[in-house]
Amino acid sequence: MTMKQGSIGVVTSSRMELIDITNQINQIISESDYDSGICFLYNPHTTSALTINEGADPAVQEDMLAALKKIVPSDLPYKHLEGNSPSHMMTSMVGSSEMVFFEKSSLNLGTWQRIFFCEFDGPRKRKMHWRIMPA
Amino acid sequence: MTMKQGSIGVVTSSRMELIDITNQINQIISESDYDSGICFLYNPHTTSALTINEGADPAVQEDMLAALKKIVPSDLPYKHLEGNSPSHMMTSMVGSSEMVFFEKSSLNLGTWQRIFFCEFDGPRKRKMHWRIMPA
Amino acid sequence: MTMKQGSIGVVTSSRMELIDITNQINQIISESDYDSGICFLYNPHTTSALTINEGADPAVQEDMLAALKKIVPSDLPYKHLEGNSPSHMMTSMVGSSEMVFFEKSSLNLGTWQRIFFCEFDGPRKRKMHWRIMPA
Numbered sequence A, B, C: 001m002t003m004k005q006g007s008i009g010v011v012t013s014s015r016m017e018l019i020d021i022t023n024q025i026n027q028i029i030s031e032s033d034y035d036s037g038i039c040f041l042y043n044p045h046t047t048s049a050l051t052i053n054e055g056a057d058p059a060v061q062e063d064m065l066a067a068l069k070k071i072v073p074s075d076l077p078y079k080h081l082e083g084n085s086p087s088h089m090m091t092s093m094v095g096s097s098e099m100v101f102f103e104k105s106s107l108n109l110g111t112w113q114r115i116f117f118c119e120f121d122g123p124r125k126r127k128m129h130w131r132i133m134p135a
Helices: A024-030 A056-071 A085-094 B022-032 B058-071 B085-094 C022-032 C058-071 C085-094
Strands: A006-013 A018-020 A037-042 A047-052 A097-103 A113-119 A125-132 B004-010 B016-018 B037-042 B047-054 B097-103 B113-119 B125-134 C004-011 C017-020 C036-041 C048-054 C097-103 C113-119 C124-134
Touching: A006 A024, A018 A056, A018 B047, A024 A037, A024 A113, A024 B037, A037 C097, A047 A085, A047 B085, A047 C085, A056 A085, A056 B085, A085 B085, A085 C048, A085 C085, A097 B037, A097 B097, A097 C017, A097 C097, A113 B085, A125 B022, A125 C097, B004 B022, B016 B058, B022 B037, B022 B097, B022 B113, B022 B125, B022 C124, B047 B058, B047 B085, B058 B085, B058 C085, B085 C085, B097 C036, B097 C097, C004 C022, C004 C048, C017 C058, C022 C113, C022 C124, C048 C085, C048 C097, C058 C085, C113 C124
Parallel strands: none
Antiparallel strands: A006 A125, A018 A113, A037 A097, A037 A125, A047 A113, B004 B125, B016 B113, B037 B097, B037 B125, B047 B113, C004 C124, C017 C113, C036 C097, C036 C124, C048 C113
């Protein structure tokens, strides 16, 4: 077995934002020459995350950010002086990694699924690591 | 290495429901002829998820669904017209995939752990993909 | 391919606590003789979890525990008689497993990232399983 690996850059432009990175990941898989396997994605930041959710209607992304802002309180007596403790909490709730199967050199996502880089403390220049393992 | 793969169907009967799929996964592993390895589970839907939690007392599952309904607000001015934005939020909070080790052709779960398919927008006919990697 | 595997013990001393286990995992990788690959971590308990977040300022850990206590209601009419339903909910929100790449026999974490064992119902004697897969 020989895994392939690399990183991609993600530039965010808002404080909180979901960025669809599905096409970039599919291109990586397409260029890997592996027909079938597992794609592992890893976010090395502590105030951003990765998730898989609906991409057809952009309103879903807006609604999820609105819900997250409501779920994670902004007015607790937080001690971290940077002021972004809610962003850290969102990161641990949503998670730092994703795993997706691929077949025929394409991500085996569900009909409505897209992969999103989740910015919770932007705008920033971010990156994301990937590894591809053949089946 | 040769991964094995497949899908199973899950039929849900309520709007929100946790369905214990542990026995089905253990049977898949048992039939795989692999003694030891990692089992990857993937949910291809955007309003359902996978989780691992206590299965001994069914009240835990009820309590988790009650907590999720309380945690994710249902009365925000959501824009997604389908009306199921809270279900999408729950999906990203709980997660689309799980990973469990197996040994002696059986899932290496903790004493109280079971694997649950989490329906957040049912009832529906769902499916779940799996891949098994030998150690 | 030959995965390596094992378990480590984690002793917690509070009801809720984040314990940095990064050094222990790095030592395991260092002793594995694998230069590059993926490290999979698995928590076999139903009221504790694993997460990756900031480790530089201990206040972030305190803030995340404070946020979790606020996010997951403690006063719902829970049915599970053990009284720890919020701990189960936190476990499914934060997740039972983590996956991290490694290179040069060292975890490929981001600058501020550390791996935390999350105790939500301590103090207890816990354990955590790991598997290391070469690239």
